[in-house]
Amino acid sequence: MTQVFYQNSMVNILFCLLSSTVCGDHMEFKEVLEKRRSIRKYTKQSVEREKVNAIIEAGLLAPSAHNTQPWQFIIVRKSIPEIVKLLKEEGEKHPEDESISKTADTISRGDTLILVYSDRLESPDFTLLSMGAMIENMLLKATDLGLGSLWIGNILKISSQVAGYFGVDDTKHLVSAVLLGYKEKDPKPLERKTLANAIIKEEK
Numbered sequence: 487m488t489q490v491f492y493q494n495s496m497v498n499i500l501f502c503l504l505s506s507t508v509c510g511d512h513m514e515f516k517e518v519l520e521k522r523r524s525i526r527k528y529t530k531q532s533v534e535r536e537k538v539n540a541i542i543e544a545g546l547l548a549p550s551a552h553n554t555q556p557w558q559f560i561i562v563r564k565s566i567p568e569i570v571k572l573l574k575e576e577g578e579k580h581p582e583d584e585s586i587s588k589t590a591d592t593i594s595r596g597d598t599l600i601l602v603y604s605d606r607l608e609s610p611d612f613t614l615l616s617m618g619a620m621i622e623n624m625l626l627k628a629t630d631l632g633l634g635s636l637w638i639g640n641i642l643k644i645s646s647q648v649a650g651y652f653g654v655d656d657t658k659h660l661v662s663a664v665l666l667g668y669k670e671k672d673p674k675p676l677e678r679k680t681l682a683n684a685i686i687k688e689e690k
């Protein structure tokens with residue numbers, strides 16, 4: 487019995503060592519929160535499908551107003567250059583907003599782009615709050631799995647072109663995109679608002 491248990495444990499450990507895809511390199515929750523950063527430079531390593539699925543599944547666990555779960559996704563891999571081209575063209579039309587073409591360059595360095603859609607129009611505020619909670623879950627899961635990620639709002643600048651390209655009907659609304667890849671390096675630390683600066687008032 488003890489021997490069987492020992493053998494099973496060894497098999498599990500070996501399996502985990504061989505397959506970080508399944509077991510992941512899990513971090514402490516605090517570390518995940520602190521490590522999550524916007525990553526804009528990625529290596530050429532591709533992101534495993536299992537990890538993409540795990541990231542979307544983490545999103546699916548998010549709270550949503552009235553449990554509407556308004557989210558839907560398109561997973562983009564080979565069409566990333568097309569999205570980059572569309573965003574570059576949009577950036578050329580709006581030279582005053584440099585962030586559009588910068589975001590296009592960033593997308594070109596990523597491996598997988600998840601387009602995040604909502605299938606609701608009513609209560610747009612509640613829907614957007616729910617979508618934000620869901621996207622943050624995705625970013626935290628990506629961090630937990632050792633991946634870099636970026637929340638991309640600039641994708642909204644080309645929502646109609648993207649809908650045309652993928653044949654998305656007008657019952658679905660593009661809300662954001664999440665870029666994934668293996669990060670080249672950790673970004674420089676970013677100063678955060680302190681607790682004292684964030685609290686307006688605290689009652690005794």
Ligand SMILES: Cc1cc2nc3c(=O)[nH]c(=O)nc-3n(C[C@H](O)[C@H](O)[C@H](O)COP(=O)(O)O)c2cc1C
Pocket residue numbers: 522523524525526589592636637638639640641676
């Ligand atoms: C709603 C939203 C939209 C964003 N859109 C973009 C974007 O289009 N391009 C980009 O490079 N970063 C984008 N970001 C990333 C922010 O610039 C980043 O979160 C912020 O500078 C803080 O840095 P950190 O994520 O490393 O903590 C977006 C973030 C949020 C929350």
